[in-house]
Amino acid sequence: MTDELTRLANAVLWPGFFGTEAPEWLLAELRDGLAGVVYFGQNMSERLPELSAALRAANPDALIGIDEEGGSVTRLESATGSTLPGAAQLGAVDDVEASCATGAELARRAREAGIDVVLGPVADVNTDPRNPVIGVRSFGADPALVSRHVAATIEGLQTGGVAACVKHFPGHGDTHLDSHHALPEITLDPAEIEAVHLEPFRAAIAAGVDTVMTAHIVVPAWGAKPATLNPDVLGRLRDLGFEGVIITDALDMAAVRESVGIGGGAVQALAAGADLLCIGNPTNPGAAALPDQDERDFFAAREAVVAALRDGSLPRERVEQARDRVRALAAKLRAAEPAAQGAYDAAAIVRRALRVVGEPDAAASALSVVDARRRSTLAVDSAAGYVAAALAGDGFRARLDVDRASEAERDAALEAARAAGGRLVLLVDRPEVEPAQRALIEHVAARDSGAVVVNVGLPVRGELPLPFIDAAAASRISAEVARELLTA
The missing domain is CATH 3.20.20.300 (Glycoside hydrolase, family 3, N-terminal domain)
Known part of the structure; x- marks a missing residue:
């Protein structure tokens, strides 16, 4: 007992x-x-x-x-x-x-x-x-x-x-x-x-x-x-x-x-x-x-x-x-009795939250996503694959650990994305405080002016050398809405 x-x-x-x-x-x-x-x-x-x-x-x-x-x-x-x-x-x-x-x-x-x-x-x-x-x-x-x-x-x-x-x-x-x-x-x-x-x-x-x-x-x-x-x-x-x-x-x-x-x-x-x-x-x-x-x-x-x-x-x-x-x-x-709930549209709220800076090229029919976000933490699944998958749709996607990748590995990932034929999208989450993410963006900007950045971390306070979308969440719905903006 x-x-x-x-x-x-x-x-x-x-x-x-x-x-x-x-x-x-x-x-x-x-x-x-x-x-x-x-x-x-x-x-x-x-x-x-x-x-x-x-x-x-x-x-x-x-x-x-x-x-x-x-x-x-x-x-x-x-x-x-x-x-x-x-x-x-x-x-x-x-x-x-x-x-x-x-x-x-x-x-x-x-x-x-x-x-x-x-x-x-x-x-x-x-x-x-x-x-x-x-x-x-x-x-x-x-x-x-x-x-x-x-x-x-x-x-x-x-x-x-x-x-x-x-x-x-x-x-x-x-x-x-x-x-x-x-x-x-x-x-x-x-x-x-x-x-x-x-x-x-x-x-x-x-x-x-x-x-x-x-x-x-x-x-x-x-x-x-x-x-x-x-x-x-x-x-x-x-x-x-x-x-x-x-x-x-x-x-x-x-x-x-x-x-x-x-x-x-x-x-x-x-x-x-x-x-x-x-x-x-x-x-x-x-x-x-x-x-x-x-x-x-x-x-x-x-x-x-x-x-x-x-x-x-x-x-x-x-x-x-x-x-x-x-x-x-x-x-x-x-003893709780939940109040009645009205209609709810999460996607509409997320669309209002996303910020597009710069002028991405005309809508693309396909996106090729290079996921350069930091590794996951115990609190947040920072590198969750569902974000890149929802953003890429049926298109190409690859994971790039920019903190550890060699120049050859970086260039191979970017070349594979370009070869797939869709617009190149860099998926990042700390472009202002992670030097490797910033360096990747600058590297791509010098070679591919049609590329675009999707940032799922804190909003960018300054500028990036490519057009970008501040999504402010590493979630499936954020990626889906960002994809709509880039392909519509």
Whole structure:
């Protein structure tokens, strides 16, 4: 029989898992009060609603979350690419009704799959163009713009019957490191953090957001620990008036795993004021992930919490407070009645967001795509093949790792694209901050004035030596709309 402290620990844990069916260890823990699960790409199949039903049969109060943002970050459509606008596209359109409607459509899709917590929208103000992990996941670099679209998206999600989760408090927008691999620091003046990076979180709280996700970032002015483990930072969130569930970013990310460990991170996060511990995506260790990494990570966190409860180093009252907040959210979602949703046209929003600079030659009958985007990260499938496939249609496409390719390999890829007969399209995502992408564009411009660039990363602030389309999302729908513009 599971003891009382183990059930208490289970009530604040939120693991990911491998596979498209629930493993027996997970079902057993759900029956013993586990708070729920988080879905990632490896859990997706056409039987997702049946998977959700099996999880809820084990625990009717289970919170089922998904790391889904639309645009460049999708799990629901991880195999084929998102058909929803991304945050940067919505920010470019700057129509709060479009953001609200997009949130409502995402809520509809989530509920259809048996999901009731959406880990979005991103409330980070992307003020560093080098940012490798946020970028177009943010609505933009202006706190007022980000704030109004965060609030509108929350309204759409939560009137649609799911809980929204704004992330990543206190703001991940001014970093140039990825917390999946390192521990970023925010060295800004605290007054700037308050005025710029906290503003969208204030707007989210005013909009009644159900949950807030922490960031594994250090603000030295507020202490040496990352925000997820820092009672001062999480106390500031409560001081802003937030009374809902504080969810940690994944404790298996390197920023925690390789510093205090998953178990230490679990105990410290609860002590700091977090309520629901996202143990996260068991693929986070990358190639080092073991076949049973999901189970190992869960029990590492659970055993550490139970041990800290037993020896009194983690106050039981703190964990009971967290459990009660999680239970209250589950009860609210069980009683939710989604509002009626009007007609929704994602492609129309994306068409409004795309920016064409320069004058591409007359419409081409075929496109030959050379995909020169950076390699995928754990947060974003940056090099997803579905983007290039949708852009090329039936035409030629090739992948070119410009950071590693020799001149001969580069020239061979370009020559193969030209030989295929379609208009040459360079698919990039960081032309202003990645020298190799910029060099490729300049190389092609000197030899093929009819080529065009499609940029799925942050919009270009200056000029490029070729006509270009700023798409602002690495998604299937963005590529399809860009293809329409080039072939119509």
